[in-house]
Amino acid sequence: MSIDRTxxxxxxPHRRRTVELLAxxxxxxxxxxxxxxLTPPAMSRHLRALRQAELVEESHPPFDARVRVYALKPGPxxxxxxxxxxxxxLWSDQLLALKAHLETEG
Incomplete structure (x- = not known):
């Protein structure tokens, strides 16, 4: 399930912050x-995890293939x-039902 991957x-927390920055x-x-x-290798590991979860996409500017630019993918x-x-x-409905039940019992 893609939500599990997401x-x-x-x-x-570093990946959440990365997503916030890319927003x-x-x-x-x-x-x-x-x-x-973060060190570049640590950042690379986090970005790889975000790419594998399909949360971000990578591109390269035409002037320098060594530079990697990351952007959010909206789907996930x-x-x-x-x-x-x-x-x-679901929880709201359940809590309202509980409240109504308690009020009728009281």
Whole structure:
């Protein structure tokens, strides 16, 4: 299930912060590493996990193939939002039913 992959990837605080930074727009891998205070190899591992979860996509500017630019892919986050909204609705309905039950018992 893709939501499982998304949640597993977002379980790490550095990867969550990376997603937050990319929400503002594409960024170079080096810029992400610097902002997060990570070494380039550590940042590379986090970006690989985000790519495997299909949360980000990588591109190269035409002038330098060594530079990697990362951007968010909207699909997985939209799926996660829909799942969270459904879970919230379920819990809301359950809590309202519990409240109504308690009020009739009291």
């Amino acid at each position: 949640l597993a990837a977002l379980a790490d 503002d727009g594409p960024r170079r891998a080096g810029e992400l590493a610097e902002t997060l205070g 986050m939209a799926e996660l939002k829909a799942w969270a909204a459904a879970a919230e609705a």
